[in-house]
């Protein structure tokens with residue numbers, strides 16, 4: 001399988017990474033740790049070498065204890081640690097019933113130690129600042145990351161949900177290798193930053209690339225998600241208005257999928273993989289079949305002309321309006 005290079009490093013990654021979050025966070029009851037770990041091992045066996053987690057990805061187990069996604073990932077990568085590229089994140093902390101941004105150097109240092117312990121490793125390949133902290137200058141965060149690199153605790157760093165000015169200031173102090181932003185056929189706002197990514201040699205790690213499963217076309221009717229820790233329920237695409245709003249986009253993707261003998265999820269992922277050699281989506285799934293389906297999107301034959309055709313059709317749908325509505329929902333880290 002084709003490999004991609006992570007930003008301005010020599011680190012090789014699979015063209016599709018595995019978003020591990022949903023195994024234990026934000027999609028209802030967490031999987032049991034051993035089961036989640038088995039899914040991660042299965043993903044590696046089929047060709048995934050890029051795994052994404054975060055310090056704050058936690059859920060509540062049926063017995064009331066906390067499930068840490070990093071714990072499950074740590075167990076899943078035992079025995080393959082040096083063969084995979086491991087990404088985790090800091091800077092968003094649980095404070096009782098809410099989450100807080102905290103990127104002070106002392107907090108980042110405490111966070112990396114906790115992550116290394118849960119992940120059962122002595123280094124992280126890609127360490128993200130999960131959200132910008134308005135109280136800490138980008139130079140201060142970048143300097144902390146530079147020190148962690150020198151100490152061998154991280155190999156590269158990235159920022160999630162970032163704008164140009166902050167990115168440039170951080171990059172000037174310690175080169176940023178990846179930006180993790182939301183990106184999908186119905187949410188293309190980050191395309192504004194493409195010239196910057198290209199100029200600075202940054203990989204775009206596309207999160208929520210299937211709009212939480214919506215773009216797979218699996219929902220013929222508007223679904224409801226009742227579990228209190230399933231944050232799909234608050235998403236615009238799953239609201240009555242959103243469900244109708246995006247039907248045209250779904251029809252477009254369905255048509256291309258039929259033409260290419262691929263699934264809709266594969267078309268959505270191939271659309272970004274083939275668009276730029278520096279885009280790597282990280283879809284999440286609890287199903288090993290869908291893991292394989294998503295990874296195989298790297299083989300879907302979407303040409304440059306197909307991508308232009310899809311983009312032009314999407315442009316005519318004015319989906320940015322809906323994306324703006326979606327952003328009004330609490331978007332902290334889920």
Ligand SMILES: NC(=O)c1ccc[n+]([C@@H]2O[C@H](COP(=O)([O-])OP(=O)(O)OC[C@H]3O[C@@H](n4cnc5c(N)ncnc54)[C@H](OP(=O)(O)O)[C@@H]3O)[C@@H](O)[C@H]2O)c1
Nearest residue numbers: 019020021207208209210211212213216265283284285286
């Ligand atoms: N940096 C950030 O702030 C941030 C925010 C959100 C997410 N992330 C990262 O991005 C990763 C992915 O994002 P996400 O989980 O929010 O959204 P996503 O990958 O767009 O969607 C996940 C959902 O799609 C379904 N799905 C996956 N593949 C499918 C397929 N081939 N066919 C049908 N359904 C499919 C999954 O259901 P099943 O389990 O039933 O397959 C799951 O419900 C996360 O795991 C996390 O690592 C980062």
